[in-house]
Amino acid sequence: MSTQIEVEDLHLHLGPHSGGIDALDGVSLHVDEGERLGLVGESGSGKSTLLKVMMALLRPDSGVVRFRGRSLSDNEAVRDVRRSVAMVFQDPRSSLDPRMNIGRAITEPLRSPVARTMTRQERQDRLAKVMMDVGLDPESATRFPHEFSGGQRQRIAIARALVTQPDILLADEPVSALDVSVRAQVLNLLNDLVRQRGLTMVFVSHDLAVVRHLCDTVAVMSRGRVVERGRLSDVYRDPQHEVTQELLTAIPRIRVGDSTH
Ligand SMILES: Nc1ncnc2c1ncn2[C@@H]1O[C@H](COP(=O)(O)OP(=O)(O)OP(=O)(O)O)[C@@H](O)[C@H]1O
Ligand SMILES: [Mg+2]
Numbered sequence: 026m027s028t029q030i031e032v033e034d035l036h037l038h039l040g041p042h043s044g045g046i047d048a049l050d051g052v053s054l055h056v057d058e059g060e061r062l063g064l065v066g067e068s069g070s071g072k073s074t075l076l077k078v079m080m081a082l083l084r085p086d087s088g089v090v091r092f093r094g095r096s097l098s099d100n101e102a103v104r105d106v107r108r109s110v111a112m113v114f115q116d117p118r119s120s121l122d123p124r125m126n127i128g129r130a131i132t133e134p135l136r137s138p139v140a141r142t143m144t145r146q147e148r149q150d151r152l153a154k155v156m157m158d159v160g161l162d163p164e165s166a167t168r169f170p171h172e173f174s175g176g177q178r179q180r181i182a183i184a185r186a187l188v189t190q191p192d193i194l195l196a197d198e199p200v201s202a203l204d205v206s207v208r209a210q211v212l213n214l215l216n217d218l219v220r221q222r223g224l225t226m227v228f229v230s231h232d233l234a235v236v237r238h239l240c241d242t243v244a245v246m247s248r249g250r251v252v253e254r255g256r257l258s259d260v261y262r263d264p265q266h267e268v269t270q271e272l273l274t275a276i277p278r279i280r281v282g283d284s285t286h
Contacts, residue, residue, distance in 0.1 A: 028094070029193055029225050030079050030110075031055040035088035037074060037249075048074040049085060050249030056193075061219065061226045063236030063257065065272060066246030072229045073115075075246070076195045079227070081106050107139045110193040111186035113215075116202040117178035121170045121185075128152055128166030131185045140189060151188060159184045159214060176207035183215060193225040201231070212238065233272050237261070245269045 037049040048071045056062055064072050077083040078090060081103045092109075095102035111134075114120040121130055132148050134140060143151070153163040159180040170178055179199060186194060199215065200208040216239050219226050230236050236243060237257060244254040245268055253266040264270045 026057040026059060028055045029058050029060075029092070030227075031089075031091040032075070032079065033089045033091075035075070035078060035085045035090070037078065037083065037085045039074070047249050049078065049088075052088075052246070052250050054244055054251050054254070056225060056227055058225055059223060060242055061228065061240040063233075063240035063243040064227055064229045064246065065231065065233060065236055065243060066268065067272075068231070070246040071249040072246055073197050074249075076112065076197055076227065076229065079106075080110055080112055080195060104139050107137070108189070109191055110195060111189060111191035112195040113179075113182050113186045113197065113199045115198040117170075117175065117182045118202070120182050121178060123170055126167050126169055127161075127173070127181050130170070131155065131166075131181060131188055134185060134189045155184045155188045158187065158218065174207070175203045176211055179203060179211050180214065183211075183218070187218065187222075191224070193227075194219060195227045195229075197229045198231070199228075200235075215239070233275075245272065 031054070033053050035049045035052045036047065039045055039048045052071065052075060054075070064075070066072055074083065078085050081090070081097050090097040092102050092106045095105070097103055097106065125133075132152050135143055135148055135151065152166060156163045156166065161177065161180055161184065170181065173181065183199070196215065200211050203211060212235060218224075219239070226240070228236065228239055241257055242255065243257050243260050244251045245266060246252070247266075247268040253260060253264065253269045260269060261273065264273055
């Protein structure tokens with residue numbers, strides 16, 4: 026299986042030069058075609074920073090990011106990433122513009138300079154289809170984000186990510202801002218969409234139980250590095266790193282009263 030995204034020895038210092046933090050401190054990782062990779066690790070370990078570097082939203086201080094074998098120092102490769110990779114963020118409130126109706130918000134990526142030119146009718150058809158795919162009524166396209174619940178807003182964000190028909194989805198804790206009662210629905214939706222479309226996915230989460238439901242492989246981050254990576258079943262059975270062992274022992278505690286399954 027071919028490698029889609031590969032990062033090698035990335036370093037990135039954030040904040041003031043002295044007193045800031047090495048958000049990435051020598052991280053190396055690869056994501057293969059069709060892989061559903063769970064990226065876990067304690068708060069502040071660098072997960073979100075790594076996703077942003079993978080999408081060329083942040084530039085590392087040193088190290089290499091390759092997309093399908095080409096370094097992102099090449100502008101052509103950056104355009105390719107933007108065309109093929111989509112991202113879903115943690116909080117739909119901050120990722121959706123409150124003044125833009127949701128039809129416009131969902132189709133906005135189709136108007137970006139890297140997107141293929143589409144006619145108005147093609148865009149409308151694509152919008153209706155993707156809204157149905159995520160369980161939203163296409164008739165509601167003229168409504169605004171505040172008219173929707175948190176779970177529906179995250180469906181809107183997922184529709185916006187999928188509207189360009191990406192091959193790869195980067196999801197950064199897509200349900201952690203939602204009520205526990207609607208998390209399972211959104212996760213199941215995401216799971217179905219990713220499997221139906223055969224997408225490659227990197228799914229960031231604190232919750233290993235959720236990762237087990239959606240992913241086949243896992244990478245564990247700690248202090249800006251990947252400390253463990255492997256098939257989920259292997260890592261579950263025989264965690265090598267202390268951080269992984271701690272994450273695993275936390276599961277029963279987190280699961281009590283939770284309905285993410
Ligand atoms: N813009 C910034 N300026 C300064 N420090 C930052 C900035 N963004 C992130 N950091 C720091 O970089 C480190 C890594 O942050 P990051 O958001 O990647 O962690 P994370 O693993 O996604 O955490 P969480 O699970 O809480 O989302 C943290 O210590 C964070 O405080
Ligand atoms: Mg984060």
